[in-house]
Amino acid sequence: MTELEEIDFEGYKSGYVALLGKPNVGKSTLLNHYIGQKIAAVSIKPQTTRRRQLGILTTEKAQIIFVDTPGMHAGAYKLSEFINEEARYALMDADLILFIADASQMPDHEDRQLAREVAEKAGRTTKLLVLNKSDLIDPALAEQRAAAYAELLDFDDHIFISAITPGGREDLLERIIELLPEGPQYFPEGQITNTYEREIAEDLIRAVALTFLRDEVPYGIFVRVDDYKMRKNDMLYVHATLIVERESHKGIVIGKGGTMIKQISTAARQEIEDMSGKPVFLELKVKVEKNWRNNPAFLSRHGLSHD
Ligand SMILES: Nc1nc2c(ncn2[C@@H]2O[C@H](COP(=O)(O)OP(=O)(O)OP(=O)(O)O)[C@@H](O)[C@H]2O)c(=O)[nH]1
Ligand SMILES: [Mg+2]
The missing domain is CATH 3.30.300.20 (K homology (KH) domain)
Structure with a gap:
């Protein structure tokens, strides 16, 4: 038992939630939504995020520390090593992993590569499959898409959302809080990020x-x-x-x-x-x-x- 487990947090939840996914699936867009402010850069092109960035959401019930990561990708540059390691560090530290997928497309080699990394480095961490961009898909195709992504990894659950429209985002937030362990407020109430x-x-x-x-x-x-x-x-x-x-x-x-x-x-x-x-x-x-x-x-x- 660790020291933290001996303390009674009276049901208060907290922890690190890694936003993982290949480039351009909408990780930073989702982070900005939950924080209610544009703290992370977003663009129509992949590889927008290059470093880990925290987005801290403090509520009466929980403190959720989102860790936005750069999308892992195969790149020949030395810079790509750094980018991919940033995502790996977030993955290894997480209390909960959100594997963000672009539901408007079928899984590809980048999704499969990331799934292998997650299985290898965080086999025992709880993993949620988050099917984003659901605003772009025909509802009739939804379950088939979910099944295709679910094959990649041993997910604990899946949820459809659209980072740019209400609905699923709120359900996802509730699910995150349910899945987090009890714990303290790691960051002061008003702090929303660790980035200057x-x-x-x-x-x-x-x-x-x-x-x-x-x-x-x-x-x-x-x-x-x-x-x-x-x-x-x-x-x-x-x-x-x-x-x-x-x-x-x-x-x-x-x-x-x-x-x-x-x-x-x-x-x-x-x-x-x-x-x-x-x-x-x-x-x-x-x-x-x-x-x-x-x-x-x-x-x-x-x-x-x-x-
Ligand atoms: N239609 C639609 N577009 C979305 C959604 N979420 C994000 N986008 C768009 O997808 C593009 C990429 O979004 P980002 O948030 O930069 O993606 P990212 O996963 O952080 O990408 P990297 O930082 O490159 O790994 C942007 O043009 C967003 O506006 C969504 O739910 N629906
Ligand atoms: Mg990003």
Whole structure:
């Protein structure tokens, strides 16, 4: 018996809930919904999330610590090792695993690979199959889809939801609370994440760039916020650098006559204003760091390495 098990928490539940799933299934969208604020970047492209991020929901009955993770994927870059390890760490630490699937598609090799990882590293943890994007499927197909995903892993239960519409989301939350162990409030009541605003701003800028740019450029983008401070007039001043892998990508990010960088800047400023609740002055620069995704020194300097 551990020390925690000897304490009586009078029915209060708490624990770490890992949001796992291949890229683009809607993990960060769901996290933002439960937290009621956009703390995690979301985009239409896969590989938006690169690091683990906590979203802490404290209620009268429970404290649910969601751990958003990057979607595991097969990538040849050194950066992919970091991304996949981030998901693995969350998986090993979890009290409850939500395996998020895109119900609008059949399971594929990435779902199967993730299922193998989960079975291997968290065989005994409770696992819920969460079939997201159910707004996109024909209800007649639903149970057949659930059965196809249920074959991947020994799930304890499954539930259909849509991260962008009410309904299943509330049922899922109740189910999560039921399944969590009794425990203390690990984090103070008002804390909703462990990530600093400036890091969230980096992710938001990157997600905007992912959305605007053509396929070959986005994944080679790294955003670094160089300055993030309040000015006397109650304005938030943000200076950030978009780091790309090649000279040709720099041209694409800037665009003809600076049109692309202007579009990115306008949309990103709006996102940071929504997140911070303050008027924002945003200045963006573009810089080339050749092949940074495979550069151990760069990755380690920017916290993208576990070495
Ligand atoms: N129709 C529909 N779209 C959704 C739903 N959930 C998420 N999306 C969309 O799916 C896309 C990907 O969402 P994200 O939340 O960034 O996905 P993610 O799983 O965090 O992706 P990574 O961070 O890349 O692993 C976005 O365009 C979302 O708006 C849903 O329930 N229904
Ligand atoms: Mg994400």
